[in-house]
Amino acid sequence: MLLFEENNNWETKLLPLITKYKGKKHPLEYANTYQLMIMVILSAQDSDANINKIAPAFFNRFPTLESIKSISLEELYPYVSKVRNFNTKSTWILEIAQTLQTESAIPNNLNELIALKGIGRKSANVILRESNAPAEGIIADLHVIRVAPRIGLCPESKDGNKIEKQLMQLLPQNLWGEIGMAISFLGREICRPTNPKCNQCPLQNDCHYPLKTL
Template sequence: MEQNAYQIKNWIQKFQTLVALMLSSQTKDQITAEVMGRINSLGLTPFKFSKMSLKDIQNIIYPIGFYKVKSKYIYSTSNILLEKYDGDIPNNFKDLLELPGVGPKMALLAMKIAWNETVGIAVDTHVHRLSNRMGLVKSAKNPEQTRNQLESWLPKEYWSSINHLLVGFGQQICTPISPKCSQCLNTTLCPYFLENKPSR
């Protein structure tokens, strides 16, 4: 009985991990956390979401960014998970990508968080920007080009940590506008700083 309860808890956690990733896009972390707290307290599962109206789902996930579109993603994904995976989430990158609203970054993070498997580098806007700015990649035009270039030279043992490191750095120091170069320890190696540092 205990093992069965553990399996159910693990199954719900994996599903809610996927939902959290879907909701986090274009949404502040604090809002995502608040909404996920609501979802967790309600014990929402693919089965429960599949029985809800889109309006009910919207009311639960509001004020998530693009909540109307994401409510459709959650509803459709819940039904697919029930039909194809017995309510669990896919255990591979390819099948995760086929779920509505799930892109490469989300699928890779889901593989790492839910299945503890690192199969690629999750590239979001911060990783994409910093990789180009710091010369880690060469003129990558989109996150997938950045991912492919990073994976071509960065040892796999570092794939799971680079997202976490660069996201925090990009949020606090190497910001999109007016990066805080005076607080950065990488200035002697950074092409952006060397090209834009004030002349003496």
């Protein structure tokens, strides 16, 4: 038996989830789009909690994109050394600063964002969502990759881009801006990898996960 259904009125079924988390700020503790962009880049393969921890010192030293564009990598390293793959990420950040020059040049569309080093579709979708820009895709972070197939939205895959594409084909565009982050919060707070709190889930009546436990 298939544990996902391509046409099963998911738009209506997902409304309680979207209502629960609509507009909830991303766990990264940023103050503006510049900070969000830098933190999203640093958070790849790392935890939001770790990035939140190192961010205050980073932004105290580099309060604007302009303050980064003329420095050396060696000046950047002490502020990101506790971040995974900080050498590569520092190179990306410096290149972005030199390319954009000013914060006002940070793109507000998907294609221009993913053209920047270190920003893939997931990161770009986060930036667009948090900036209240029109959604051009769906956030597919590690939580979405795990939870979307579990609840029955799509087949299992470890490929975030594949999960995103499947969700975009399944769901109307008016849901794109919120559904990814809503599923992510669901995965963080309720639909945990082990011992999920199914009795607290707004999708408990439509989720396919209980079928796997029968």
